[in-house]
Amino acid sequence: MDSKAYPRQPRGVALTGLKPTPDLPCDRCVGRHLNLCKPLDEGRLQQLLALGSIRHWRRHQVLFRAGDRISSFFKIRKGLVSVSRTLDDGRRQIVAVRAPGDCVGYLDRDGRYAFEGEALTDVEACSFDRRRFDVLAAENPDLAAALATALSSALAEAAESMLVVGKLRSTERVAHFLGKMAVLHRHLNARPGPFQLYMNRSEIADHLGLTIETVSRSMTKLKERAVIGLIESDEVIVLDDAKLREIGKIDDDVGVGAIG
Amino acid sequence: MDSKAYPRQPRGVALTGLKPTPDLPCDRCVGRHLNLCKPLDEGRLQQLLALGSIRHWRRHQVLFRAGDRISSFFKIRKGLVSVSRTLDDGRRQIVAVRAPGDCVGYLDRDGRYAFEGEALTDVEACSFDRRRFDVLAAENPDLAAALATALSSALAEAAESMLVVGKLRSTERVAHFLGKMAVLHRHLNARPGPFQLYMNRSEIADHLGLTIETVSRSMTKLKERAVIGLIESDEVIVLDDAKLREIGKIDDDVGVGAIG
DNA sequence: CGACGATTTGACTCCACTCAACTTCCGTGG
DNA sequence: CCACGGAAGTTGAGTGGAGTCAAATCGTCG
Numbered sequence: 001m002d003s004k005a006y007p008r009q010p011r012g013v014a015l016t017g018l019k020p021t022p023d024l025p026c027d028r029c030v031g032r033h034l035n036l037c038k039p040l041d042e043g044r045l046q047q048l049l050a051l052g053s054i055r056h057w058r059r060h061q062v063l064f065r066a067g068d069r070i071s072s073f074f075k076i077r078k079g080l081v082s083v084s085r086t087l088d089d090g091r092r093q094i095v096a097v098r099a100p101g102d103c104v105g106y107l108d109r110d111g112r113y114a115f116e117g118e119a120l121t122d123v124e125a126c127s128f129d130r131r132r133f134d135v136l137a138a139e140n141p142d143l144a145a146a147l148a149t150a151l152s153s154a155l156a157e158a159a160e161s162m163l164v165v166g167k168l169r170s171t172e173r174v175a176h177f178l179g180k181m182a183v184l185h186r187h188l189n190a191r192p193g194p195f196q197l198y199m200n201r202s203e204i205a206d207h208l209g210l211t212i213e214t215v216s217r218s219m220t221k222l223k224e225r226a227v228i229g230l231i232e233s234d235e236v237i238v239l240d241d242a243k244l245r246e247i248g249k250i251d252d253d254v255g256v257g258a259i260g
Numbered sequence: 261m262d263s264k265a266y267p268r269q270p271r272g273v274a275l276t277g278l279k280p281t282p283d284l285p286c287d288r289c290v291g292r293h294l295n296l297c298k299p300l301d302e303g304r305l306q307q308l309l310a311l312g313s314i315r316h317w318r319r320h321q322v323l324f325r326a327g328d329r330i331s332s333f334f335k336i337r338k339g340l341v342s343v344s345r346t347l348d349d350g351r352r353q354i355v356a357v358r359a360p361g362d363c364v365g366y367l368d369r370d371g372r373y374a375f376e377g378e379a380l381t382d383v384e385a386c387s388f389d390r391r392r393f394d395v396l397a398a399e400n401p402d403l404a405a406a407l408a409t410a411l412s413s414a415l416a417e418a419a420e421s422m423l424v425v426g427k428l429r430s431t432e433r434v435a436h437f438l439g440k441m442a443v444l445h446r447h448l449n450a451r452p453g454p455f456q457l458y459m460n461r462s463e464i465a466d467h468l469g470l471t472i473e474t475v476s477r478s479m480t481k482l483k484e485r486a487v488i489g490l491i492e493s494d495e496v497i498v499l500d501d502a503k504l505r506e507i508g509k510i511d512d513d514v515g516v517g518a519i520g
Numbered sequence: 521c522g523a524c525g526a527t528t529t530g531a532c533t534c535c536a537c538t539c540a541a542c543t544t545c546c547g548t549g550g
Numbered sequence: 551c552c553a554c555g556g557a558a559g560t561t562g563a564g565t566g567g568a569g570t571c572a573a574a575t576c577g578t579c580g
Binding site for chain 1: 343347351352356419426427469
């Protein structure tokens with residue numbers, strides 16, 4: 001209630017020791033993509049692709065900033081992007097983490113980006129002109145339907161996150177996050193085993209509504225319980241998947257989102 | 261982390277002294293509606309309306325239950341509907357509160373409702389067959405576009421809620437909630453003044469990720485600071501709108517959602 | 521090695537939860 | 551009419567979990 005100054009979490013300049021970013025052609029992103037391509041015939045596909053141009057960002061670079069006038073949105077081809085919103089006093093909430101196949105920068109607030117998109121890793125994305133895409137979508141019902149599907153799953157995911165942030169305890173939240181990241185990893189790489197988080201403690205904290213210290217302590221607890229193992233600070237292996245899901249209240253692999 | 265039994269909040273049987281429910285024809289729901297009607301010509305409008313039938317629910321009745329097979333979704337004509345998800349141990353998160361003009365019961369998880377919809381007041385809604393609606397949407401780009409728009413604003417609203425639940429303190433959350441409800445009230449009734457919340461403390465708590473006691477204490481604080489006044493326990497008047505928005509970190513009237 | 525950033529760990533504080541009492545408001549029935 | 555009971559809300563006392571502040575450790579890079 002008091003508007004006392006809220007120290008902005010110092011942002012890491014570079015997360016060192018980062019493994020190569022998740023890399024994946026669009027058509028392998030099972031269940032996670034705005035399926036822009038499949039339902040379109042060759043002519044319209046060309047039309048759509050003509051709207052887009054491939055662009056690259058480095059970790060920590062900003063794809064789009066909240067409040068900036070919307071020009072285009074982005075379909076991720078490689079890497080991870082955080083979608084976030086920050087209060088004046090520095091408090092930040094990472095609303096979603098988007099992966100290859102997903103789209104970001106679509107949500108607008110009277111013509112301006114409603115959120116900020118930041119590269120969590122080096123990112124390659126296809127940038128689409130929003131206005132021309134809307135025109136095309138208005139002419140192609142299947143494209144519009146794909147858009148609606150993508151939005152639906154993103155919405156379901158967001159609602160799920162509300163439950164996590166609103167009702168779970170700190171260790172439960174971290175377990176949930178790790179479980180979801182493990183699922184994502186399996187989707188992208190189609191195999192189990194250790195995986196990278198590509199997010200430092202500060203980013204995880206801002207995603208889960210916790211502090212870096214609490215995230216760290218929760219990870220330690222999960223480690224002590226032999227639910228997970230830490231190869232490095234951001235490289236994790238799930239030792240007891242059932243337990244992790246139980247603690248994190250993950251009932252299924254649904255709701256992995258697609259646009260936002 | 262421990263799966264200790266979580267006492268389910270006793271659910272009120274009837275909130276007494278409830279004023280008449282918010283009542284509004286679709287076409288007055290500025291900015292809050294899946295604009296099903298306007299873009300359609302007469303023939304298709306008839307086609308769409310043929311899918312729907314008007315139904316009624318009483319307060320606390322369930323419109324749809326999470327996990328049930330989806331048959332139709334609902335466009336609210338009168339009343340308020342809560343969209344929620346409940347964990348096995350009883351912890352519940354009210355993900356959204358939907359008003360006249362909004363749709364609910366659209367989100368699915370492999371053919372089943374992803375959330376539960378419960379009448380917060382007596383409710384009148386138009387029920388649409390989901391399958392036939394999808395067919396119609398696939399043939400009518402403007403309808404699909406309207407759907408996408410509705411989903412977008414619902415998603416923006418959900419993301420906003422994540423920030424509220426994840427980063428705001430208790431009194432800030434309550435202030436945010438009250439500010440949003442005031443906006444909703446003005447949208448529905450087109451005038452300021454005292455308004456009903458139509459939600460008891462338990463429901464507000466489940467929406468904000470708090471307990472009933474904390475909600476109560478926060479309301480008292482806001483009352484003591486002369487930011488709001490309480491006519492009855494669920495009837496509020498905003499005394500200092502600027503202050504309320506400042507505390508609740510409400511920057512604009514955007515993101516009032518539409519579907520989910 | 522030494523510096524720096526990221527993370528972990530520790531000590532302490534405080535906000536929100538828990539448990540419990542009490543008040544208020546209805547409705548019911550003696 | 552008033553007594554009683556039940557439900558919702560408020561308030562108080564005490565606890566606990568997560569935040570805050572600070573120090574120690576680890577890892578990387580110069």
